Amino acid sequence: METQIKGPGLFLAQFAGADAPFNSLSEIVGWAAGLGYKGVQIPTFDARLFDLDTAANSQTYCDDVKGICHDAGVEITELSTHLQGQLVAVNPVYDEAFDAFAPAHLHGKPAARKDWAIDQMMKAAIASERLGLSHTVSFTGSLAFPFLYPWPQRPAGLVEEAFAELGRRWTPILNHYKDHGQDIGFEIHPGEDVFDGATFEMFVDACGGHEAAMMSSPT
Template structure:
């Protein structure tokens, strides 16, 4: 049986949940990945609220496997500034005092684990933020001590969160991504070491964020096979020739044609999805394949529909027996 294909609702946060569910079903999706804070308020503790969400999903015959807390999670370890005010709800931003924002974001991430339990699922995907992303390019020289303190800060802030997740039987899946404490294979290993390979910590695998950096996104699955808790299917295009705006993206906006790379609808970029499916099969991943659709140059309804069909076409299960077994007598 093929893996379920779900739609991440974060990019549809301008629409009510029921409208998104109706559209997702019409596009052919098997389920949704609920994005915070637009489609789920994890501060709610009343069972009726969660029963109503499940009833809405049932109405459209949609499954739920994961909720996503990216925007608020970003504020847990980031150096807080005015950029965060634009993406955080007022109840997290508060008066903007950085430590207060950190604390409220961490509390919300724990609330997300409780919400997952109320919804009957065991995975929360999201971001961590990073106090050392600003030092990506090491000039003026960045010392090992400065980098190590960044990972220590991540551990101090996240281990208490992960301990609560473990108590609840819920897993946190970091989307390895620029601006996070883990953004490539090397930094991912350092993040795991910083938290002593905490069992509640794994990854929301998204190949697009690795591909344009020049990171081997198929090998990433092989390196962390037992830590792939959730999968985002997203495509990206990068140029074969030099462009005006390089791999860092400059101060341009997504979709600018002068950029070296831009996200594309699934099947229209350069990610080798068949190799990803084969690696996920080898890793034994049986969870959903969640479409996180981000193509600045395409109507999102057209893109969501074609992306759902693309994932269902490219996915396949591993063989139950060796092809040459029939040769044996």
Template sequence: MCQKAKDFGYDGVELCCWGDHIEVEKADQAYCDERKALLKKYDLQLFAISNHLVGQCVCDNIDERHKNILPPHVWGDGDPEGVRQRAAQEMIQTGKVAKQLGLDTVVGFTGSSIWHLLYAFPPLPQTMIDKGFEDFAKRWKPILDEYQKMGVKFALEVHPTEIAFDIESARRALEALDYHPAFGFNYDPSHLGYQHVDYVRFIYEFADRIFHVHMKDVHWSDVPTTVGVFGGHVPFGDHRRYWDFRSIGRGKIDFENIIRALNTIKYNGPLSVEWEDSGMDREAGAAESCEFVRYSDFAPSDIAFDDAMQKE
């Protein structure tokens, strides 16, 4: 994988905590040092680690789907509350692993006990939504407190199925946590664009809370389709879908204005390519995405244009 990443043209990687890239339960200091040495061998940097799958289970309504995404020691006997508690402990351990790797950011999901209430029928009282945000705060504040002690931040990827999936729910998540300093966002425009959320405004709204950036593209149809924004229970890549992820530069996301906005807020973190295009060879997509991001990114000016015409 390291050789491929280097050949594709990348400066480094963001490693996930599933499979065998980073195994949280095995990751003592020696393990972490070995990973860093391997990356150094290929002249690659490590920018962040991600633990979306375990993070999802901290707040979710646990069922058989979660067994397939969790390591056995977190799933245990499958008792929902036990799974949530073990997932919380695993997320704290993930923060410790990040620290051992010399990182200050963990990227992931939070899960949500109220996502299934997205479409409010039968009608639901607002108190049910209130309780969902209260549950989120109760379960994540202890994790975030530990992160703060370690000097590590958690970057939630704002995303459907999470407690925050648009601008307003992201704002409410921050409020629920009393603006905890260890909590912020992994900015990924693809999850906002097809919802018709103003994804450039998101950057300005949460300028001090964008801890990480995923560069990912998405396409949505300009004409009515047989499958709407909710996905129609058809798989990604199906031609009937209203929206689908695309290789970077082949969808509708306006990366020009995203880079300008990130420069304006003085974001200087990584631009991490997340690639999900069901209709394209992934190695070709990885290479062209790296080239696209390098072309799209540029340093901000340190002088206003008009200033160049001013006399001393």
């Protein structure tokens, strides 16, 4: 049976830190390669490893990033926009907690934070295209998840309206990704409105049947 599996991959965000070799792209991919990893998923929300704003505007920068990874002996599997995707849709009960995912000047400004997150998502599609990739990974965000437990009873139509709003926010993003030859794999994760197969299908329906994928994390 034919397979596309090339070897183990690593999500760099889970290891990035203030100290070497975890505080620069060249050092962390060298460290990963030394452990036998063949692929790296690069977070777009940690400028120590990857500057998304620069990548969206500079082919030279993206070529340099590819060169760093190639020289280390690893391939870029995807760009990750988990934190920005989360901020596309935040229930107000989570505002204070999720402010930590945004720049300080956006704290306490949920509307501006959402606009920033959407802009970041759009830039990631362009950066991924510049890197010669076709897949990215993200979260959908959480509008309905605080109402997962069925008591007190949810108002009729609340979940449906939450998914309709997800569709309104994500459809333009998905259109932009398609225009740039990209797709998004949404990680199925507790706390997200898309946390299993059924909610993924609800999300796709809310986006008009748009092409999207599920990402499953073994962690």
